Amino acid sequence: MTPKYANVSEREQEPPSLAISTVIFALRPDPETGRLSLWLPLVRRIRQPYRELWALPGGPLRPSESLQDAAARNLQDTTGLSPRYLEQLYAFGGPDRSPTPRVVSIVYWALVQPDEAALARQDENVDWFRADAVGTLAFDHNRIIDYALWRLRNKMEYGSIAYAFLGATFTLAQVREVYEAVLGRELDPANFRRQLQATQDIERTDSFLQGGRHRPPRLYRYTGPELQSDAFPPA
Amino acid sequence: MTPKYANVSEREQEPPSLAISTVIFALRPDPETGRLSLWLPLVRRIRQPYRELWALPGGPLRPSESLQDAAARNLQDTTGLSPRYLEQLYAFGGPDRSPTPRVVSIVYWALVQPDEAALARQDENVDWFRADAVGTLAFDHNRIIDYALWRLRNKMEYGSIAYAFLGATFTLAQVREVYEAVLGRELDPANFRRQLQATQDIERTDSFLQGGRHRPPRLYRYTGPELQSDAFPPA
DNA sequence: CCAAAAGTGTTAAACTTACACCCATGA
DNA sequence: TCATGGGTGTAAGTTTAACACTTTTGG
Incomplete structure (x- = not known):
């Protein structure tokens, strides 16, 4: 048994805060080859830390909504689409994944139909990227996307x-x-x-x-x- | 789009708190038939809500530990065993799963080897139950156990x-x-x-x-x- | 009529499944 | 030596995988 608090500085830390993020996958034809490929929307961070870097869409959990609802709202806000499929991916909560105040993120992944052209919802701060070429993202978001891809492929193997x-x-x-x-x-x-x-x-x-x-x-x-x-x- | 707060009482609610719980599975021979069956330890709640009911072992997340570490400590505290296997199960966070203050639980599931006889660690407030006969538990813990069982069987099908x-x-x-x-x-x-x-x-x-x-x-x-x-x- | 995708047929190999059978040991 | 679980063999049934072949359309 460890003592309740290891030291004073720990006692004074706030409890970790909670956020919901979403990995949103859509298929669209590659502008060059014309073959279908996987894309996902990212948002540009407008504040520190990682200001100006791209990141997964996300936000806080509102008092009256379920985790699932929060993810769906998230998705609606950033893409304008409703998910055809939405499932919890994983909770990420290492003490060092964010500088300064600790954040535990519950991440969902979603599949949407692209044909509704709502892919067009792009502005300065929201854009779509090929899943295999997202560059360096904020926080541990590259790792999260890798995991989401792994899970997607997995489900694909024996799923509908x-x-x-x-x-x-x-x-x-x-x-x-x-x-x-x-x-x-x-x-x-x-x-x-x-x-x-x-x-x-x-x-x-x-x-x-x-x-x-x-x-x-x-x-x-x-x-x-x-x-x-x-x-x-x-x- | 929903308004930021549906009403005043919501605005005044605290942010949901975070807890880690663990479903710990071990195999031991059934005292009657002698055949192996699945067992898990539960703890008796000593405070409201659900006082006196059995529940999954769990507790708060400490500032410096990872989610995984918290679950492992949990397990150590209640069974004295180290997990041979420990994996995140799911995050449960419906606004109504706990009366009054909202709790989001990140649940892990673990497999341990029973032979270390440490199964003996039972007292008034910790006991082992057959996974298929746990009775009515606190919160949504029956549902969580069902899901853990489903996942265990699933992994079993094609795993090591x-x-x-x-x-x-x-x-x-x-x-x-x-x-x-x-x-x-x-x-x-x-x-x-x-x-x-x-x-x-x-x-x-x-x-x-x-x-x-x-x-x-x-x-x-x-x-x-x-x-x-x-x-x-x-x- | 031709190119190309839609759709059907066929066969060898791989993997399941069920069950007959032999082996080695403690009692 | 016998009952029993340990361990091997084998053949029928099912699924996978590769690829030849026929069909139907737009140009």
């Missing part, structure tokens, strides 16, 4: 989160593109399509996506369990 | 955490017993043994476990990646 990136209907090739963008490797179209169809999570519609350069692919609809639903993990 | 329950050497049948106790179903000994041997995580020793009633089984040693290592997930 892919649909959180897509609209109400989609082609099987689009689902494959999502997987390829997130996992960073190519997948066999033939086998992939069969694996998808083997899960009961999607259902074919009678529509086809017109306007492509070749044979129009059939559209499908997600019918599996509620994505993200709410508050709690058992995903 | 099983070894965290065992000593330096063990028989393959012991590993199987761990799996059976946690997953709650029987496994084919023949196939299970082969699957274990197929992973590179264990290595055979030249010793055999003597004293059984039948043919002495060979002892093995874990040689895979550090269990639990520290601070961070990428398990």
Whole structure:
């Protein structure tokens, strides 16, 4: 048993404060290659510490809102989007992750659909970056993003989160593109399509996506369990 | 956008306080059937709210310790054991999980080896319970335990955490017993043994476990990646 | 008609699963 | 020597993975 306070200076420290941050992922085509890739919004810090550096969107927890609600609000404020998927990532709280007053951050990660062009919400202090090229960020935020990426890829391996990136209907090739963008490797179209169809999570519609350069692919609809639903993990 | 404060009473609330709690799992033989089952220690609350009810061990975060360290200390204090495995579980922070002042709890889960008989550390206010029969606990602690169990079983499916329950050497049948106790179903000994041997995580020793009633089984040693290592997930 | 993506078929290899069987020991 | 858990063998069923092949559209 250690004594209640190791020394006087500790006794006089304030209790650590709490903040909520969010890693928001969206897929958008790379302006150069045209292939889908992962992007996320960052905000520029306007005060010390780390003033002028980019950081994850975040803020304090309000008295009456749940952790999840705080994260969702966060996301709404910085992107204007509603999350299709929102889940707690991790609580970061090392005594040295922030200079001076200690901050414990509970971090959420979210997936949003980009097509709503709301990606356009950029200004001097909010911008989107490729997930694999964010530069040096404030605090331990690079580490946080790495972890979020790891978790995203993990979930992808055996999950239905892919649909959180897509609209109400989609082609099987689009689902494959999502997987390829997130996992960073190519997948066999033939086998992939069969694996998808083997899960009961999607259902074919009678529509086809017109306007492509070749044979129009059939559209499908997600019918599996509620994505993200709410508050709690058992995903 | 919601207004900054919904009403005056909210403005006057204190910021939520932070606590660390720990779900500590150990395997011990059931006093009746003799088969291994999951147990965890709980502490009796000595103050309101929920006075006299059993609850997860926990306490405040000290100024200079990391979240992980706080959880480890917690565990040391209540069981006298060091965790072989300790990982963050989830942060619980609904505005209504505790009457009156709001508390955000960052919960860890741990696996310990029971053989050190330190299970004996029981007194009026600390006792061990079967994980599937804890009764009604304080706060949302039943829910937390359910989630910890879910996560444990999940990790078990494709992981090497099983070894965290065992000593330096063990028989393959012991590993199987761990799996059976946690997953709650029987496994084919023949196939299970082969699957274990197929992973590179264990290595055979030249010793055999003597004293059984039948043919002495060979002892093995874990040689895979550090269990639990520290601070961070990428398990 | 041609290029290219959509979509189907086929087969070898890998991995599960179930269960028969032999082995070695304490009693 | 027998009962029992330790340990090996094996064959059917299922899943994965690679890739050839047919279909349908826009140009």
